[in-house]
Amino acid sequence: MRWCCMRQAARDNDQLGVIIRYCERLAASLDRFGRSYECFCGDIPFQDSCSLCLIQIGEAVARLSDEFKMAYPQIEWRRIYGMRCHLVHGYEMFDAEIAWDAIENEVPPLEAFCREHYVEGD
Template identity: 30%
Template sequence: MSDVERLREYLHRMQDAARQALGFVSDLDLERFQEDVRTQMAVTMAFVLVGEAASRISARFPDFTEEHPEIPWARIKGMRNLIAHDYYELEMPLVWDTLQRELPNLIAQIDELRSRHVQGE
């Protein structure tokens, strides 16, 4: 797999996991989310997957992350680390807020990146 293909794959993984997370809660509100441990686990695993792909992009393609500061790479990796290492310290309202406010933006930003890079920019 070429570097370009690998980068595209990591971006796809980020976007796919973000979409899945949003899908897991599409029929829930915050109260129901806080009561649904199974969905919490699914959503937080999706965040881990988003963060892991972001971490790989940062490690393998540091120039790319520098060229695209609109993506909060460090915050994404920080969320992944918090979930992976301090899961029981998570505040589900914060997870919910991040899910609702940040993931739609991330999906749109990755769409933009992918379309620009497909066109050769």
């Protein structure tokens, strides 16, 4: 493998690790604040905590190489980054239902994918 490809693979691996860490932080927020949509809707610090994790996951996705993302089209990379953009640039248009759907339905399979492809200590 060429040197530049090895470096890019290492960077991609690092970003998978970042995604895993923010998935873990999101799970910790759910454990702390509650695992119900009703709790989420009524608790601004809970929403803020989860939103930060979703934003950081989106940032890490953006730093993955195009080659990596094209190799795994089953993951909706653009949609994940789109969530980040919505949260960062949506200003007062936060939609708790969309965020909760991502937390409940999108993050768990993304975390499982990242754990499957992440190489410890790389």
